[in-house]
Amino acid sequence: MFRSVEKNPILTLICIALAFLIYGYATSLPKITDFMIFCIFVIAFDLLYGHMGQLSFGHMLYFGSGAYGCGMFAYHIYPDPFLSILAGVLLGATVAALLGTLVVKTSHAAFALSNLALNEVGAYLVLSPWHKWTGGEDGLSLFFKKYGFINFGESTFRFYFCLVSLLLVVYLMLLLVRSPYGSLLKAIKENEVRVRFLGYNTFLYKYITFIISGAIAAFAGALMSINLSYTNTSLIAPTRNVEVIFAALMGGAGSVIGAVVGGTAFMTISNYLAVYVVRWEMFLGFALLIFVFWFREGIWGYLSKSGGALEKERSNP
Amino acid sequence: MTNFVQSILFGLTIGGILYIISIGLSLTFGAMGIVNFAHGLIYAVGAYAVYTVVTVLGGGFLAGLLAAVVVSIPLSYVIERFVIRRLYGESIDYAIIATYAVLLIGADLLKWIFGASPLPIIDPIGVLWTSGSLVMPVFRLVIIGTSVLIFFGLQLFFKKTLVGKIVVAGLQDREAVRSLGINVEKHFAIVFVMGSALAALGGVLYAPLSTLDPYMGFQILILCFAVVIVGGMGNLKGTAVAAFSLGMVHSLTAAYLASSASDAMVYVVMAAVLVFRPVDT
Amino acid sequence: MLLTVENLDVCYGHAQVLHDVSLRLNEGELVCVVGRNGAGKTTLLKTIGGFMSPARGTVEFRGERIDGMPLEQVARMGIKYVYQDKRVFSELTVRENLELAAYASGQSLDEAVAKVIAIHPKMGTLLNSKAKGLSGGERQILLIGRALVGDPQLLLVDEPTEGLAAIIIGEIIDILLKMKKRITMVVVEQNLSTVARLADRVYVMKEGVFSREIEDKKTIENPSSYEDQL
Numbered sequence: 001m002f003r004s005v006e007k008n009p010i011l012t013l014i015c016i017a018l019a020f021l022i023y024g025y026a027t028s029l030p031k032i033t034d035f036m037i038f039c040i041f042v043i044a045f046d047l048l049y050g051h052m053g054q055l056s057f058g059h060m061l062y063f064g065s066g067a068y069g070c071g072m073f074a075y076h077i078y079p080d081p082f083l084s085i086l087a088g089v090l091l092g093a094t095v096a097a098l099l100g101t102l103v104v105k106t107s108h109a110a111f112a113l114s115n116l117a118l119n120e121v122g123a124y125l126v127l128s129p130w131h132k133w134t135g136g137e138d139g140l141s142l143f144f145k146k147y148g149f150i151n152f153g154e155s156t157f158r159f160y161f162c163l164v165s166l167l168l169v170v171y172l173m174l175l176l177v178r179s180p181y182g183s184l185l186k187a188i189k190e191n192e193v194r195v196r197f198l199g200y201n202t203f204l205y206k207y208i209t210f211i212i213s214g215a216i217a218a219f220a221g222a223l224m225s226i227n228l229s230y231t232n233t234s235l236i237a238p239t240r241n242v243e244v245i246f247a248a249l250m251g252g253a254g255s256v257i258g259a260v261v262g263g264t265a266f267m268t269i270s271n272y273l274a275v276y277v278v279r280w281e282m283f284l285g286f287a288l289l290i291f292v293f294w295f296r297e298g299i300w301g302y303l304s305k306s307g308g309a310l311e312k313e314r315s316n317p
Numbered sequence: 318m319t320n321f322v323q324s325i326l327f328g329l330t331i332g333g334i335l336y337i338i339s340i341g342l343s344l345t346f347g348a349m350g351i352v353n354f355a356h357g358l359i360y361a362v363g364a365y366a367v368y369t370v371v372t373v374l375g376g377g378f379l380a381g382l383l384a385a386v387v388v389s390i391p392l393s394y395v396i397e398r399f400v401i402r403r404l405y406g407e408s409i410d411y412a413i414i415a416t417y418a419v420l421l422i423g424a425d426l427l428k429w430i431f432g433a434s435p436l437p438i439i440d441p442i443g444v445l446w447t448s449g450s451l452v453m454p455v456f457r458l459v460i461i462g463t464s465v466l467i468f469f470g471l472q473l474f475f476k477k478t479l480v481g482k483i484v485v486a487g488l489q490d491r492e493a494v495r496s497l498g499i500n501v502e503k504h505f506a507i508v509f510v511m512g513s514a515l516a517a518l519g520g521v522l523y524a525p526l527s528t529l530d531p532y533m534g535f536q537i538l539i540l541c542f543a544v545v546i547v548g549g550m551g552n553l554k555g556t557a558v559a560a561f562s563l564g565m566v567h568s569l570t571a572a573y574l575a576s577s578a579s580d581a582m583v584y585v586v587m588a589a590v591l592v593f594r595p596v597d598t
Numbered sequence: 599m600l601l602t603v604e605n606l607d608v609c610y611g612h613a614q615v616l617h618d619v620s621l622r623l624n625e626g627e628l629v630c631v632v633g634r635n636g637a638g639k640t641t642l643l644k645t646i647g648g649f650m651s652p653a654r655g656t657v658e659f660r661g662e663r664i665d666g667m668p669l670e671q672v673a674r675m676g677i678k679y680v681y682q683d684k685r686v687f688s689e690l691t692v693r694e695n696l697e698l699a700a701y702a703s704g705q706s707l708d709e710a711v712a713k714v715i716a717i718h719p720k721m722g723t724l725l726n727s728k729a730k731g732l733s734g735g736e737r738q739i740l741l742i743g744r745a746l747v748g749d750p751q752l753l754l755v756d757e758p759t760e761g762l763a764a765i766i767i768g769e770i771i772d773i774l775l776k777m778k779k780r781i782t783m784v785v786v787e788q789n790l791s792t793v794a795r796l797a798d799r800v801y802v803m804k805e806g807v808f809s810r811e812i813e814d815k816k817t818i819e820n821p822s823s824y825e826d827q828l
Contacts, residue, residue, distance in 0.1 A: 049410075055410040055413060055414075057413065102588070102592040103588075103591075103592060105592060106591055106592060108409050108410070109346070109352050109409050109413070110546070110591045112352070112409075112410070112413055113352070113542050113546065113587070113591060114587070114588045114591040114592060116539060116542075117539065117542075117543070117584040117585075117587045117588040117591070118584070118588050120539060120580070120581065120584045121581045121584050121585055121588070124577070124578070124580065124581035124584075125581070127577075128575070128577045128578070129575075129578070190611075191611070239532070239535060242417060242421065245414060249414065279425050279429060280425070281421045281422070281424060281425035281428075282421070282422050282425040282426065282429075284418075284421055285418040285419065285420075285421035285422035285425070286418070286422060288414060288415070288417070288418035288421070289400070289415055289418045289419075292411050292414050292415045292418070293403060293415070296411075479697070479698075479701060482690060482694050482697065482698060483698060483701075485687070485689050485690060486687040486689070486690055486695075486698060488689075489687055489688060489689060490685055490687065492649065492669070493681065493685045493687070494687075494698065495668075495669040495670045495673070496647065496648075496649070496669055496670075496673050496678070496679050497670075497673060497678075497698055497699050497702040497703075497744070498670050498671075498673035498674040498702035498703060498748075499670060499698065499701070499702045500670050501670075
């Protein structure tokens with residue numbers, strides 16, 4: 001069953017949509033809207049980590065670029081929601097395109113740490129030198145124009161808008177992963193030198209992937225600023241990078257569905273369990289250790305593996 | 318002019334502390350290929366240990382320093398034995414995630430015990446040294462002196478002791494050391510604990526210049542990563558040079574640009590070095 | 599039988615480098631493995647030495663399984679490896695290089711130093727220089743000397759003459775010949791005239807399999823008779 005879900009994109013989308021609709025109406029729509037936005041961010045992160053094999057410890061920079069791009073456009077220029085989202089995505093993609101020329105050349109530890117360093121610099125710029133435009137420590141509170149039923153002040157509308165956004169991102173990612181480009185990315189992850197010897201410009205592929213990932217992360221950031229109706233430094237905070245890393249690891253790195261499962265699982269834990277778990281960071285730390293040492297395939301990796309084993313058993317007893 | 322000299326001396330102080338903390342990080346990075354975020358925890362624990370002894374128990378600063386070093390030894394041994402050692406030969410990403418997890422757990426534990434609000438420690442010497450219009454706390458001069466002593470002590474350690482030589486050889490070629498029949502990991506554990514004790518000492522020395530908070534390890538760690546990367550991973554002299562240079566960058570930025578910009582400036586230097594001198598790790 | 603290698607398959611990631619390789623070694627023998635670059639000679643040596651684990655097959659040393667054992671443990675059993683790429687500890691002095699080897703095998707430093715001076719007296723004058731200042735030939739001699747510390751029972755020598763000047767090659771061969779009979783050796787070598795002087799037995803390796811084993815002394819001494827089979 002799990003395998004057929006992963007193989008059929010339409011079925012995947014229907015399952016995801018149903019799951020979030022049920023989850024949303026059973027609990028609270030604004031909360032699940034948060035969950036879905038976070039899932040988009042996890043997908044963006046996992047494109048680099050799970051698919052390209054590079055761990056970024058500073059992807060909040062791109063999430064934050066999206067949030068601030070969207071927020072500053074709405075606040076200073078024009079509060080049209082769609083143009084603001086577009087501004088956020090463009091800002092994220094531009095930052096990724098600029099910094100990508102530098103950081104994509106590095107790999108592994110250097111990649112992780114240079115991204116972290118740049119995230120720190122970004123967070124500082126937003127907080128202090130650019131506070132006139134970014135609102136500094138207070139951030140910006142936002143409102144957006146309404147057009148008939150298109151009303152971002154309505155939580156139900158935001159829910160459906162984010163649901164459609166998530167489905168769109170998942171669909172595009174499934175296409176991308178299955179394309180020749182996706183296979184090439186996988187080959188680069190396994191052995192970049194070999195792919196380079198085959199005559200491919202691996203830098204270019206990694207660079208493009210970095211920009212796509214940055215743009216999607218920015219899209220998530222923009223949606224988040226709309227959903228919260230503010231932007232502030234917590235949306236670009238380097239210390240929050242661990243959240244998305246954890247979610248990707250928990251769901252199972254290298255799978256689009258895994259990213260959605262991980263994002264949802266993480267948000268569920270942090271929203272519902274955090275109330276009962278007094279020592280939240282300690283809990284997070286131990287959970288991370290468990291995933292790193294004993295459960296690397298993650299929830300979705302585990303399900304699809306054991307599901308696959310079951311199917312195999314049934315087909316050849 | 319006085320202002321400039323003052324900044325230089327401040328830079329040396331920060332550089333000295335960065336150096337003391339970065340050694341362990343650099344060795345773990347260079348010899349074992351592990352990015353160790355848990356190092357920041359030991360630093361914070363060192364600072365809280367001296368706080369406990371001095372402010373809570375009313376003891377002396379030197380007693381606090383001793384307590385910090387003593388606490389850091391078993392703690393770092395446990396981290397090495399149960400986390401770091403399991404990560405040798407694994408993808409470096411897992412090392413980053415696992416040691417970050419340890420840092421998170423430790424920071425939360427500190428928050429649990431001491432609370433989240435910043436805690437101050439008074440300057441243990443409390444004497445100012447003046448020369449003309451130049452005013453400098455003697456404690457800062459002690460820090461600079463200590464870091465210089467540690468530098469020469471370590472040079473001696475790596476030149477004269479067997480463990481030191483094994484680590485120097487291991488930094489260059491771990492496999493070749495193993496192929497002689499030497500268990501590198503076991504010897505490295507000694508140096509790991511030593512580097513951790515120095516990180517705790519760094520926490521002790523830095524505490525009076527700033528305030529304590531449970532997350533202090535995060536901030537200093539990224540600065541120390543900058544030192545390690547600029548100085549070259551596992552390069553002991555390079556670490557010293559980088560620490561003092563970045564200390565200068567830090568204090569001169571604070572003096573002539575904006576004090577809030579100094580950390581960011583160090584990160585810019587680090588990112589630039591990472592990008593323009595790519596290191597394969 | 600000192601060493602028995604049976605049905606070895608070794609892979610680098612997905613690429614299989616050795617296919618069903620078997621080899622036997624008697625005490626005191628010097629066996630050469632010859633073959634082109636990329637034939638899998640070094641991989642075989644590294645698998646015996648404990649640097650990598652086989653996907654299939656076994657390596658037995660004096661009747662004990664050693665495949666999959668940690669490298670340092672294999673070394674402590676008396677199997678020492680002499681690197682191809684002259685991997686001395688360049689930041690340490692010659693004496694310190696020997697000191698580490700002596701420490702690992704429980705011998706005294708003086709004995710270790712004496713051993714190297716015995717094979718190459720000039721080393722005595724270089725004891726306090728850093729290894730990075732040595733010439734290629736001196737490094738090779740230091741590597742052999744380092745491996746001899748602690749009286750190994752099996753020496754794995756990877757391309758000992760590669761990249762060295764002709765005069766030094768002669769000296770290295772003499773050193774190996776002197777050690778022969780006392781220490782069992784597996785030598786990977788591309789230069790067949792060197793092989794002709796050293797080997798008791800030759801294995802020809804081609805694309806990860808032994809294509810031929812030569813025991814006849816006459817054939818070994820006349821490399822042109824099998825040169826074309828590489």
